[in-house]
Amino acid sequence: MTISPQEAGRVVEARSVSKSYGPVRALHEVSITVRPGAVHALVGENGAGKSTLAKVLAGIEPPSSGAISLGGVPYVPRDRAEAKRRGVNMVPQQLSLVGELSLVENYLVVGSRPFVNRRSARSLLAATLDRARVEVDLDAPTASLTHSHRQLGEIVVALAEGAHTLILDEPTASLGPLEVGGLFEHLRSLCELGTAIVLITHRLDEVRQVADDLTVLSHGLEVHHGSATGLRPTEIARLMVGELPELAPRAARTRGAVTLRAEAVVAQSTRDARLDGVDLAVHAGEVVGLAGVAGSGQNLLLDVLAGFVPPRSGTVTLEGSRTVTITGSRASTAAAERGGATASTLRAAGLAWIPEDRRDAVVPTMSLRENLAVYSSSRGRRADARSRPQGSDDVSAPADRLAAFDVRPPRPELLAAGLSGGNQQKLLAARELGAAKTPNAVLAYGPTQGLDLRAAQAIRERLVDLAADGAAVLVASHDLEEVLGVADRVVVMFGGRIVADLPIAEATTERLGRAMAGLPADDTPRPAISEEPAP
Amino acid sequence: MRLVRALDRRRWVLTGAVVVSIILIAGALIVFAGADPLLGLQGLVDGVSSSPYRIGEVLVGAVPIGIVALTLIPALRAGVFSVGAEGQIVVGAIFATAAVFAVNRMLDGGAPALLLWVAGFVAGAVGGGLMALLPAFLTVRWRVNEILSTLLLNYLAAGFLGWTLRTWLATDAETATPQSDELPDAASLPSLIPGTRAHWGVLLVVVLAVVFLVWQRSAASTRLSVFASRPKLALRLGATRSRTVYSTMLVSGLGAGVVGWIQVAGVNDRLLSSVSGGVGFSGIAVALLGALAPIGIVAAALFFSALSAGAVGMQSATGTVPSSIAEVIKGVLLMGVACIAAYQRQPAAVVAPAEPVVADAPDGPDAPGPIATAEAEEARA
Structure with missing residues (x-):
């Protein structure tokens, strides 16, 4: 892929970027080059630093050290708005569209235009849709669109805002295989228009399907960068986690x-x-x-x-x-x-229950211990206390249970809001699947x-x-x-x-x-x- | 953890800023009214503490506010924002007055005090409870916003009170304002401290505070907090919407109804059109100011009452500062509390994006440590 001079002005290059939160080093000396017209896959385990790197690029978090340039010019966005103005935009995993509003209205409410004109906004979005070869209903409330259309809508709004570098945080997390295929086609056509795309993903087959470049992070360190072509998923997996544990063979179980x-x-x-x-x-x-x-x-x-x-x-x-x-x-x-x-x-x-949205089941304002023990609170003081066998619900050792499910950090007194999304998911599993009594x-x-x-x-x-x-x-x-x-x-x-x-x-x-x-x-x-x- | 500490620090800074701005605003108002702030402060302190009678007045003022605020704890914790205490006090007072007169008449004026107290207490609670169940039903059945329905029902109650005082409960005597006959002497609440108006209702506040202190560590309390933020999880705990709304609003209605009785039998000795006197709204403010914690609420109720009593003292000491300065200070204080609560919520949204904003619960991330441990202990026991 050749890069035109115009496109060269839009290369985002981060060099030796580090980011620490107090004593925790989320990123250490990571470098990444995002070139126009290519899909750059960013993969790694939970807590490897993918989202942190994305936030640094999108101006949401400032780096602790290191330098970022945009087209050779230093790029130090103060906040997300400035990054947007410079053309770098991020589509979060939890989409930010307002469900009651149409795409046009969503476009009107974001950004900092002093005057808004509905008609011109609509035609701008329509032109963007056309350019990206996407068909999404611009006037229906976004809540009524399918998930993949909302995803595309969010991308289109970002493009209409003038984004030339798009960071997509796990866009395929809630899409079916056909929808994923559709999204990837659209991403490819965006690339042909010269847009740079950073794709954060957990799914390694997607890297092979759509990515041109690949950066693998592990524990805040960059362990691989280069072309994505010719790498097998198993090789990428080994880069990410070191040695991938073998899938346990399926033991024959008797069906009751x-x-x-x-x-x-x-x-x-x-x-x-x-x-x-x-x-x-x-x-x-x-x-x-x-x-x-x-x-x-x-x-x-x-x-x-x-x-x-x-x-x-x-x-x-x-x-x-x-x-x-x-x-x-x-x-x-x-x-x-x-x-x-x-x-x-x-x-x-x-009946144990893990909902699609973990926010339905994890209470952020409660401690990990309280979250684990929340069902004990439904126990009446009278009948249940007598009929329930001792120790049937093992909440006596919350720290052990947290550790067993690898919740990091396994500190029962911590508020659940302080956990990352993946660790909240583990906490939920620890509660629902980790009780001593089999559900x-x-x-x-x-x-x-x-x-x-x-x-x-x-x-x-x-x-x-x-x-x-x-x-x-x-x-x-x-x-x-x-x-x-x-x-x-x-x-x-x-x-x-x-x-x-x-x-x-x-x-x-x-x-x-x-x-x-x-x-x-x-x-x-x-x-x-x-x-x-x-x- | 670092985040939590940073939050704490910001909270203290903000609280300090609120206190400083209240002092500045109050001082400015006093100076503007042409008085010496130090003299005003002296008057304020004297108004609260110069005699046993004045101390009694502070207690008398704190009782209704405290009861309303304490019984609002469950509703506010569950995110059910009932602002109907004002109307519930009114209906409770009407029921209590009518019951006292009815019982007294049935026994030809010779009813024993205990019977009249019980009749007034029960009737007041029933009146307030019924007045609370109506918006609860509207909310559960048709999802009518409970803030709106309780607020509007307050006007209905006020109108009903005006009608009552001109018709079936009106006194035969010529009076400047509509009011009922004086209650029989036996129906009055005896005073707790001789020489003051402080009555036995003070003890009720103490009892309620203890009850809610214990309740706070119960499973039911946890369930309500879960209901406020995670309705599906609450369903698995057995807290359905109707059960939660009915029970929490009933508790607040019962409390407000009893306050209606207390105001009639303990303070005014008759039903007046000013029986609620803004106590219902002050109760909500005090509940939030006290961070939904019983001890905090009792302290906040005393503070609110002392401010009102002290402002009267300030007015007489300076001669120029109107006692309504107390309302200004309460207003500024409430805005400050709202700011602190909002500011506290903000960083939490950064940690967990797209959180649904809960209508209240300013007591969210405060010191969960010891309470959490205690709750787990309780749950295990």
């Missing part, structure tokens, strides 16, 4: 009776998702993977199974020390109230999201161990790899229904991808990868 069952469940969430007659049985001792593109209803199914959303009709049953049954009812408010009661009944019957059933949505390879593998092994101890485990994820890495059987949802149910041996990426896109299982030609699957 059905523990968790949904029968003809029809439900409607307050948002767009719905369930349209779902039948699902999860047996004791098996791990069932639940795949589907965003908005197919997996989320709602888990909410129904956890007792948060009452089904309109159909039943949910959890077999345990006692049997809990939720029956659908049309009396919505009364049912909603009962729904609340059932969430705690199900938990008491041994009867586990509902987990993306249990390893935001975790590095080693931590993700530890959680996977824990899930499999729980199944071996007799738990019925249901793992849902946008990330097919996460599902395939742990499941004995894969169930695919599309449009509120279960459209495929395959044993792991038959669950090829090809077949699952077709089911997730809502295509029949025969051998009709595959759609072009850039096509958006219908939600």
